[in-house]
Amino acid sequence: MRSFFHPAQAHHAPARELHNGGFADYAEVPARAAAIRAAIGATQVPTDRGEAPIAAVHDPAYLAFLRDAPRLWREAGRPGDAIPYAFPIVGRRPLAPARIDALIGLHSFDATTPITPEAWAASYGSAQSALAATHAVLAGERAAFALCRPPGHHAGRDYCGGYCHLNTAAIAAQAARDAGNARVAILDIDYHHGNGTQDIFYARGDVFYASVHADPVSDYPFFWGHADERGKGAGEGTTLNLPLPHGTRLHAFRRAQATALDAIARFGAGLLVVSFGADTWEGDPISHFALTTADYAVLARDIAALALPTVVVMEGGYAVEALGANVASFLSGL
Ligand code: SP5
Ligand code: ZN
Numbered sequence: 449m450r451s452f453f454h455p456a457q458a459h460h461a462p463a464r465e466l467h468n469g470g471f472a473d474y475a476e477v478p479a480r481a482a483a484i485r486a487a488i489g490a491t492q493v494p495t496d497r498g499e500a501p502i503a504a505v506h507d508p509a510y511l512a513f514l515r516d517a518p519r520l521w522r523e524a525g526r527p528g529d530a531i532p533y534a535f536p537i538v539g540r541r542p543l544a545p546a547r548i549d550a551l552i553g554l555h556s557f558d559a560t561t562p563i564t565p566e567a568w569a570a571s572y573g574s575a576q577s578a579l580a581a582t583h584a585v586l587a588g589e590r591a592a593f594a595l596c597r598p599p600g601h602h603a604g605r606d607y608c609g610g611y612c613h614l615n616t617a618a619i620a621a622q623a624a625r626d627a628g629n630a631r632v633a634i635l636d637i638d639y640h641h642g643n644g645t646q647d648i649f650y651a652r653g654d655v656f657y658a659s660v661h662a663d664p665v666s667d668y669p670f671f672w673g674h675a676d677e678r679g680k681g682a683g684e685g686t687t688l689n690l691p692l693p694h695g696t697r698l699h700a701f702r703r704a705q706a707t708a709l710d711a712i713a714r715f716g717a718g719l720l721v722v723s724f725g726a727d728t729w730e731g732d733p734i735s736h737f738a739l740t741t742a743d744y745a746v747l748a749r750d751i752a753a754l755a756l757p758t759v760v761v762m763e764g765g766y767a768v769e770a771l772g773a774n775v776a777s778f779l780s781g782l
Contacts, residue, residue, distance in 0.1 A: 450492060450592045451594075451595060452492050452493070453481065453491035453492075453594075453595040454573030456570055457481060457596075457597050458570070459566040463529060464529075466560055474562075476599065480768055481595060481597040484762065485595065486772055487776040488772070488779060494579065497576060497580075499511065499572075501579055501626070502575050502619055506606065507605050509544075510606035513552075514568045514571065517563040518568075524548050530562060531552070531563075533549065534549060535553045557608075558610065561609050571598050571614040575600075577595060578594040580592075581594035581760070583623070585759050586624065586719075586757075591782045594760065594761045596616040598613055599612050599762065599763040600616035600645075602642065604647045607644075609669070610644075612644060617761050618644070618645050620759050621655050629718040629719045630718065631655075631717045631718055633656040633658065633721070633756075634649070634655065634723060635658050635723070635751065637661075637705060637722065637723065637728070639727035639736075639737055640661055640725070641669055646677065647672070650683050651682060653684075653686055656686045656688070656715045656717060657679075658688040661673055661692070662693075675689050677689050692737070696737045697739065698739060698743040701743075702750065706750065709750065709751065718757070720759070721761065722758060722759070722760045723763045724760050725763035725765055726771055726775060727764040727765045731767045735766075741773050745777045745778065748781025749781040
């Protein structure tokens with residue numbers, strides 16, 4: 449299977465993230481990508497398709513912010529990575545602030561996603577990898593893999609969060625729409641709910657979003673991913689959330705994924721984007737499901753049985769020592 453990775457994706461390396469009342473070592477490390485590359489063999493550098501397919505999903509002011517934030521942070525005299533601390537939740541108004549602390553709060557929904565000087569180039573490379581995999585599939589490959597890192601599914605149209613800056617799954621799905629697929633589906637099987645992807649397509653009837661994830665009653669991102677979120681307006685019924693409890697093993701996960709795949713088949717999608725996270729693995733340091741390395745091949749075979757052209761984008765998975773084997777297992781089943 450063709451796989452894509454841009455060298456710039458390796459260079460975003462935040463030192464710390466805010467976690468449980470203090471700073472902890474950042475979980476989404478460059479070594480994740482190295483481990484995956486070591487396990488899956490050669491990756492190709494994606495062709496640069498420019499900013500237009502990214503701007504088809506993200507707000508231009510947000511893209512400018514991602515580029516400018518590290519400079520504004522430095523000019524404000526701050527050391528280290530840019531991190532927000534104030535968010536316009538109460539009585540928000542459509543202001544256009546200039547101060548870095550206001551701007552970064554406006555474009556973030558958490559304080560765990562630092563904007564390093566390398567964040568823009570790394571995220572841009574990640575988006576280009578997703579686009580390259582999409583175009584490989586549009587050109588006739590049955591499946592292709594984008595080694596996206598930083599990940600994407602928590603990022604919305606104009607905000608970052610959850611280690612994500614640009615929503616690679618949404619960029620891939622939109623590119624498939626713009627290439628003529630009338631209906632596209634996204635299957636999100638990362639441990640966490642993909643709130644950004646859901647948000648981007650929530651009111652749209654042309655892109656189906658189905659997610660199997662840890663119940664947001666107990667897990668990040670808490671405020672989205674509940675079973676009663678089903679889309680709105682033209683998108684009513686084209687969002688499907690399947691939350692599962694801590695301790696979930698293959699049998700229950702596979703059953704939930706089957707429910708998602710049935711809905712995707714009924715929707716009549718012409719192309720499938722899979723947001724794949726290996727943070728559902730039994731030894732993941734920040735998650736609480738119990739899938740094994742071998743389970744990923746089983747899940748992938750079920751997905752392959754849909755017989756849809758399939759773009760896989762990498763999301764989470766933080767047990768670096770097992771990440772390569774888990775991704776290789778998944779890809780082996782497609
Ligand atoms: C793409 C993805 O999987 N994002 C997950 C974001 C989860 N953030 C909330 C959990 C934070 C746990 N951080 C622990 C760091 C310990 N080194
Ligand atoms: Zn995750």
